[in-house]
Amino acid sequence: MNHLTTDSVYRLQFKTAASSLESVAIPTIPDYHRLIDYVTEVRRGRRTQIRQFWRICPVESTLGLEIIEVVEQAAIASSRWMGRGDKNTADHVAVEAMRERMNQIHMRGRIVIGEGERDDAPMLYIGEEVGICTHENANAFCNPDELLEIDIAVDPCEGTNLVAYGQPGSMAVLAISEKGGLFAAPDFYMKKLAAPARARGHVDINKSATENLKILSECLDRSLDELVVVVMKRDRHKDLIREIRDAGARVRLISDGDVSAALSCAFMGTNVHALMGIGAAPEGVISAAAMRCLGGHFQGQLVYDPAVVKTGLIGESKEDNIARLSEMGITDPDKVYNAEDLASGETVLFAATGITKGDLMDGVRFFHGGARTQSLVISSQSKTARFVDTIHMFDQPKSLQLR
Numbered sequence: 179m180n181h182l183t184t185d186s187v188y189r190l191q192f193k194t195a196a197s198s199l200e201s202v203a204i205p206t207i208p209d210y211h212r213l214i215d216y217v218t219e220v221r222r223g224r225r226t227q228i229r230q231f232w233r234i235c236p237v238e239s240t241l242g243l244e245i246i247e248v249v250e251q252a253a254i255a256s257s258r259w260m261g262r263g264d265k266n267t268a269d270h271v272a273v274e275a276m277r278e279r280m281n282q283i284h285m286r287g288r289i290v291i292g293e294g295e296r297d298d299a300p301m302l303y304i305g306e307e308v309g310i311c312t313h314e315n316a317n318a319f320c321n322p323d324e325l326l327e328i329d330i331a332v333d334p335c336e337g338t339n340l341v342a343y344g345q346p347g348s349m350a351v352l353a354i355s356e357k358g359g360l361f362a363a364p365d366f367y368m369k370k371l372a373a374p375a376r377a378r379g380h381v382d383i384n385k386s387a388t389e390n391l392k393i394l395s396e397c398l399d400r401s402l403d404e405l406v407v408v409v410m411k412r413d414r415h416k417d418l419i420r421e422i423r424d425a426g427a428r429v430r431l432i433s434d435g436d437v438s439a440a441l442s443c444a445f446m447g448t449n450v451h452a453l454m455g456i457g458a459a460p461e462g463v464i465s466a467a468a469m470r471c472l473g474g475h476f477q478g479q480l481v482y483d484p485a486v487v488k489t490g491l492i493g494e495s496k497e498d499n500i501a502r503l504s505e506m507g508i509t510d511p512d513k514v515y516n517a518e519d520l521a522s523g524e525t526v527l528f529a530a531t532g533i534t535k536g537d538l539m540d541g542v543r544f545f546h547g548g549a550r551t552q553s554l555v556i557s558s559q560s561k562t563a564r565f566v567d568t569i570h571m572f573d574q575p576k577s578l579q580l581r
């Protein structure tokens with residue numbers, strides 16, 4: 179199935195006796211007589227009784243590009259509030275900009291991770307439908323039934339404090355998959371372990387930090403003191419930080435922004451070799467989406483015991499938290515999720531634009547009449563990680579800066 183990328187493949191739509199409209203991705207426009215073979219092949223040998231071939235069209239050819247604009251617009255809006263000490267506005271304007279651009283895209287989207295499960299957010303709330311084909315009058319300009327439903331996880335301003343105080347590592351970010359392809363993470367904390375692809379499946383969240391560092395050192399062919407682990411600077415991580423240092427590795431403390439840290443693990447040259455510790459679960463799913471596409475290691479485990487994390491997202495009682503998880507269909511609260519569990523869809527797309535400068539992307543830079551952004555778009559289908567450098571012209575700029 180391929181509906182999410184910009185690659186030059188086609189979508190064959192057909193009707194069967196049992197279903198109204200279905201579609202499969204095909205690599206080229208085939209000879210008419212080969213259409214049935216294609217459908218059978220894609221459906222892994224299940225021969226399908228085609229009642230009517232509907233049409234062959236390019237896959238959603240603009241989604242990959244438009245999604246870049248979604249994160250770019252959110253980042254630009256937020257970065258106008260960089261360094262102003264007002265995290266709420268930096269967040270709010272990013273949400274507004276992201277939503278506005280998203281609603282211009284020819285798609286049927288649904289927010290599965292958004293602006294808070296509990297805070298009655300008016301925009302990009304969980305369950306909100308986005309995309310032009312979800313509008314009330316959509317029938318006037320598109321046939322919503324022809325479009326695949328997609329799930330979207332957003333964090334329009336990941337690292338609101340970082341933006342407010344001009345610190346590195348904030349970004350506008352989202353992940354997309356077909357319906358059901360992203361874990362609808364509750365507003366809970368999550369213990370996380372991210373590491374480079376070479377350590378994938380070797381390190382394990384169930385092992386101690388000391389054991390994982392030894393494994394990491396072997397997998398990466400580095401001595402322990404050549405390893406750098408990112409940990410969020412929180413009281414809950416005091417023991418973890420001591421253990422990492424005692425093992426001989428070095429710790430890079432961050433105040434916020436663990437999505438950026440997880441992503442950094444997947445790229446050599448960032449000097450980040452692991453992310454350890456507890457952050458928010460929704461950010462865990464977004465990180466997992468990127469790591470799944472990049473082949474990096476990511477594991478997450480929900481934290482529901484207030485004795486482990488006392489502040490923030492979760493309730494006062496462990497039992498209440500387990501009950502809340504169970505209401506959401508999470509019957510094994512201790513389950514360790516791999517990247518493929520958290521972003522299980524056949525096709526996964528990840529996009530981020532730096533708000534402030536980070537390990538992988540520059541932040542938004544304004545100039546007279548415009549701005550320059552750097553983004554990263556990762557696609558599981560095309561197996562690409564594209565760094566996109568964009569000049570935005572707001573009005574008639576006096577000059578365009580090359581670098």
Ligand SMILES: O=C(COP(=O)(O)O)[C@@H](O)[C@H](O)[C@H](O)[C@H](O)COP(=O)(O)O
Binds near residue numbers: 456
């Ligand atoms: O830093 C973060 C804040 O995200 P945002 O609210 O979108 O600006 C995330 O990267 C963390 O994963 C997480 O939200 C944080 O660790 C949880 O909050 P805290 O209680 O401060 O640790």
Ligand SMILES: [Mn+2]
Binds near residue numbers: 335336
């Ligand atoms: Mn966040």
Ligand SMILES: [Mn+2]
Binds near residue numbers: 269333334335336338
């Ligand atoms: Mn945020």
